[in-house]
Amino acid sequence: MGSCRIRRTDAIRYESGDLGRLPAAIRYSTVVRMSDQHEITIRGLERRFREGEREHVVLDGIDLDIARGETVALRGRSGSGKSTLLNLIGGIDSPDAGDIRVAGVDVTALTERERTLFRRRHIGFVYQAFNLVPTLSVADNIRLVLELNGTARTAADTRIAELLEAVGLADRADSYPDVLSGGEQQRVALARALCHEPAVLLADEPTGNLDDQSAETVLTLLDKLVRSTGGTMLIATHSNSVASYCDRVLELHNGRFDRDAGQ
Numbered sequence: 001m002g003s004c005r006i007r008r009t010d011a012i013r014y015e016s017g018d019l020g021r022l023p024a025a026i027r028y029s030t031v032v033r034m035s036d037q038h039e040i041t042i043r044g045l046e047r048r049f050r051e052g053e054r055e056h057v058v059l060d061g062i063d064l065d066i067a068r069g070e071t072v073a074l075r076g077r078s079g080s081g082k083s084t085l086l087n088l089i090g091g092i093d094s095p096d097a098g099d100i101r102v103a104g105v106d107v108t109a110l111t112e113r114e115r116t117l118f119r120r121r122h123i124g125f126v127y128q129a130f131n132l133v134p135t136l137s138v139a140d141n142i143r144l145v146l147e148l149n150g151t152a153r154t155a156a157d158t159r160i161a162e163l164l165e166a167v168g169l170a171d172r173a174d175s176y177p178d179v180l181s182g183g184e185q186q187r188v189a190l191a192r193a194l195c196h197e198p199a200v201l202l203a204d205e206p207t208g209n210l211d212d213q214s215a216e217t218v219l220t221l222l223d224k225l226v227r228s229t230g231g232t233m234l235i236a237t238h239s240n241s242v243a244s245y246c247d248r249v250l251e252l253h254n255g256r257f258d259r260d261a262g263q
């Protein structure tokens with residue numbers, strides 16, 4: 001967070017024209033820091049999996065910058081590496097080569113324990129299969145994330161109530177996941193993913209198991225809730241309609257982006 005403040009100060013200096021009076025070396029480092037305003041920066045990312053004798057190159061040297069507050073759709077056929085890329089950004093998996101910077105943190109330099117803490121604090125995940133804890137009520141599914149982040153009980157209660165209201169499930173706080181429809185479970189999963197106001201929301205085929213109507217509801221909510229907090233979102237999807245909610249669409253093909261990744 002400290003580095004964010006430095007960047008803002010630099011931007012103000014730049015606007016006020018002071019930058020021109022600084023020595024070249026400092027000007028250069030200032031420019032580097034200012035270009036670091038991306039929430040996600042990826043350079044030379046490689047991920048390979050071995051299948052017997054054969055090595056399968058899933059990500060083949062990817063570069064990507066995603067600005068803070070930007071929402072990006074990640075498309076590509078099944079097996080093209082969408083989930084692999086999301087898992088690397090979220091610190092669930094680690095790459096064979098390359099750098100990943102998320103929310104100012106060099107994710108590739110973290111130990112496994114540090115990656116867990118990083119993920120807990122900065123990342124929200126939404127999965128195709130909802131992945132709610134079946135033995136916990138709707139409210140307690142969300143509470144679990146807040147507790148892991150050290151949120152006090154009363155603040156957690158308020159936040160849970162706000163979020164359930166926002167996703168239209170205020171009356172289902174005490175229900176268990178198995179009595180909810182798919183669309184309702186995914187709305188709980190959205191509330192859970194966003195409750196700690198993560199810097200980055202990663203959604204892996206979030207509408208893949210939903211009918212069209214529920215998918216539309218979930219997408220509208222995702223878009224609204226993520227934008228309202230200024231969060232950055234990356235959604236892996238097959239669907240054209242998901243892509244239309246996003247600022248940018250990237251196509252993964254043969255381990256690379258087919259289209260310009262906007263750099």
Ligand code: ADP
Nearest residue numbers: 049050058076077078079080081082083084085
């Ligand atoms: P997508 O999400 O685009 O469908 P994935 O990222 O799940 O694609 O998978 C990309 C490729 O990597 C697939 O061929 C898959 O079999 C392979 N893969 C993913 N994870 C593993 C793993 N842990 N071990 C071996 N192969 C894997």
Ligand code: MG
Nearest residue numbers: 082083084204
């Ligand atoms: Mg996938």
